[in-house]
Amino acid sequence: MTELENTRMSNPPSNNIPSNDPSGNPGRTTHAPKHRTPPIYSDSIHARREMIATQICKRNIHNPKVLAAIEAIPREHFLPAKIATQAYEDRALPIDQGQTISQPYIVACMTQALDIKPDSTILEIGTGSGYQAAVLSRLARNIHSVERIESLAHAAEFRLGELGIYNVRIHISDGSVGLQEFAPFDRIIVTAAAPATPQPLVDQLAEGGKLVIPVGDENQQQLLLVTRNDHRIVEQPLIACRFVKLIGIAGWAAS
Ligand code: SAM
Secondary structure: OEEOOOOOOOOOOOOOOOOOOOOOOOOOOOOOOOOOOOOHHHHOHHHHHHHHHHHHHHHOOOOHHHHHHHHHOOHHHHOOHHHHHHOOOOOOEEOHHHOEEOOHHHHHHHHHHHOOOOOOEEEEEOOOOOHHHHHHHOOOOEEEEEEOOHHHHHHHHHHHHHOOOOOEEEEEOOHHHOOHHHOOEEEEEEOOEEOOOOHHHHHOEEEEEEEEEEEEOOOOEEEEEEEEEOOEEEEEEEEEEOOOEOEOOOOEOOO
């Protein structure tokens, strides 16, 4: 397993989440960005607000912290340049390596279901473009994100760095077996479809923890909310969805 170095210690996100820079010194960077966020950040704010109103709030997602996190992150920044103009459409979009960035509503739904607290330690399986991780970065201090495709992991790391997000640690490995060395996790989000809930992920859930995961066949899944309370595991179906496959030991075999 590889952990990408989190070298871009640039300005912290403006989200009132304490810095994870041990020196507590914000604003240092190896690339010395002059702006806290790239210009594109504010250019698309109206499109993001429109997207939130028409695609997310109308489908009953109202957690103000989740909405604020989505409003803060420029989705176009996580897309291939040739389809960046489609960033605020109501659908999943292709990224590199035959993978996808999830539909904004699904990102909002999964994020709300996690009920994240600022001190939650979060594990994301399926970094993809890094967009979901960027949204999570606004809500909690400590995020681990695992991606099996190295080039996607590196590209996501770079994009997060460009936005000054440094509380996400990206790992390159088979996330279907979790990330044992950093367990337990208060929240786990799996953004690829599994044939069944992977037992290693359930085992790495802290007491009181929540796991959101799409489970089903290759064509359609149910988004499940799995909770661990008093050492009991309870699974609750949320919505129907369709994700690319979770490939790995506790997922699907690579074809
Ligand atoms: N969360 C992503 C985003 O915001 O762009 C979207 C994730 S995409 C729908 C699913 C991702 O899961 C792909 O990038 C894929 O390579 C990754 N993936 C599939 N199986 C995996 C595994 N066992 N471990 C880690 N990542 C995996």
